[in-house]
Amino acid sequence: MAQDSDIFLDIIRCMIEKKQYKEACQYATLLNMQEKFSIEDFLLPLVLQDKLFGVDEFLKVSPRHQTELVTYLDAVLGKSSIRDTIMDYVSVHGIPEVKFDKMHPKPWKKLIVRLVKMFKLPPDLTPNLNKRRNEGSVELPVAQKVYRK
Known part of the structure; x- marks a missing residue:
């Protein structure tokens, strides 16, 4: 089936249109069709829905999508x-079922760190994460001094 995977492309695109992101991601992964899709097709919607299992599986074999x-x-x-x-x-x-509780800096940073570690990506891909980490380490002693007064 993987050799003739292009015949499934329209079916997967139809799933995406119907907002069936998880299923579309699973089929694309199963058929090794990662290169036929962009992160916007279903990876970002799944991240926003906090359905990361399918995302991890898809990304395992696609360094381009990881980056x-x-x-x-x-x-x-x-x-x-x-x-x-x-x-x-x-x-x-029009993405449904978005988990807005994950749309804050702390969970967002945790997700980025997890993906960087999981796929052994270089730290220069994440200048904003690096900046926030550095700001946090600089601010911590200041905060501790305020509490000690």
Whole structure:
């Protein structure tokens, strides 16, 4: 089936249109069709829905998508508001069942760190994560001094 996977392309695209992201991702992974899709097709919607199992499986064999997804997530981390940025994306693409409780810096950073570690990606892909980590380490002693007074 994997050799003739192109015959399934329209079916998977139809699933994406019907917002069946998990199923589309699973079929694309099963048929080794990663290169036929972008991160916007179903990876980002699944991240926003906090359905990461399918995303991890898809990414395991696609270094290009690993880099693109982590770069995108890091770019969103650099915005003034993750939630506002994601709200714009969600409304434009009509993504259902978004887990807005994950649209804050701490869970967003944890996701990026997890993906970077899992796929052994270089730290230069995540300048905004690096900046936030450095800011956090600098701010911690200041906060501790305030509490000691």
